[in-house]
Amino acid sequence: MMINNKVALITGASRGIGAAIAKKLASEGAFVVVNYLKNKELAEKVVKEIESQGGQGAALQADVQNAEQVGLMVAQIIDSFGAIDIVINNALSHYTFNPKTRKTAWDIDWQDYQNQWEGNVHGAFNICQAVLPYMKDQMGGRIINIVSNLIDFPVIPYHDYTTSKMALLGFTRNLAKELGAFGITVNAIAPGLTYPTDSSIETKEDVREKIMEMTPMKRLAVPEDIAGSALFLASDLASFITGQCLYVDGGLVMK
Template structure:
């Protein structure tokens, strides 16, 4: 896939899908920056695992919703590594996919929307804003934003989460339109319910079973399914793809 020696930043990469992406990019020969918010030990364990297998990685702490911290992280990457080739906006505000504890349309507050907006959209905005000047100078780059198949099929109406992810898709397509002239591809990956992850731990078994029955491939997504799709969009195999949203949900959403 020609990802060797690429400099890849993955936000929220200390666990779950992000950690799996980090391992997969490193296995392809990329240098992976494992961004994390709080859990340094977990992030460093991902780095240690990658290095034990002969890969290259480093953990950098930054709150993606904090513009100054993001800029400092990007400066550190450029000063140390000289480039930024791939950005995967995977970080988000904490969320639990539990239909029994979600807020209904008549219970939810605007602050709930704002919290998800900050994690999904503001975080991606800050990262892209910091990375774009370097990608423009290089005349190349890949930006991949993580959305959700709930934007197309809200099988459970997680209002705040889904609304923020839909906004992130709009952000993705606007960037794709304007950055294409600089050789920068911008796409989104839209996972179905992915298990196991922290967010899906509280999803009841009957809910998981119902989703599997509706899914043509009759299972839930796994972290490695999502990671493989992200690697594809980061690679030369997708060089003529931009502004797209790739559903990775076993066919639950078909377009």
């Protein structure tokens, strides 16, 4: 198993991409903490699915935007398991990828940017601030931040969402520069439009078809595609990779 006996925290893991990552990491031997904000039932369902496949997991509630709640959650993980080896910052402020309801550059408010910043950047910041003392002490760890391929190819200009994800990539690279000396790698994954998820459910069929037509592999990403990439970056196969952004979008963005 690729990450046997590692302790992994996945934020926003009660559904969609986060749930797929939790299941994938558990299938490769990690003890997975399924973080959720509100839906305890869904989070516990993910844990039950993990356990039904022979894995181990637990559901823990915390609002990643609340530093106190994050600190308590991380302290509970350390108290229970003695380490935290892998962090996947997947939680985000709610967003809907619907071109017809998005705000244009001339009618968007600064508060819209602020809302996305809080979920995508402040949330990741709180998690990292809480886990770094433990990762530094153990001289190792994996941090993976979920961004978006829209940062390089804004096929539809979701201004607030994309700007916050670009900021998260900058945060990723600065952490990577400073934490490498402690054996901690920090990378990002940039998914393409991933369907089905709560965020993409309102993306109209014509838009999905247009994106598939432009994509070399002629399909959209599914949550399991992102999960496989997260497993790779969390494993020893990626032990000398840091500060990178891995695009998982079937070749829509090529860098």
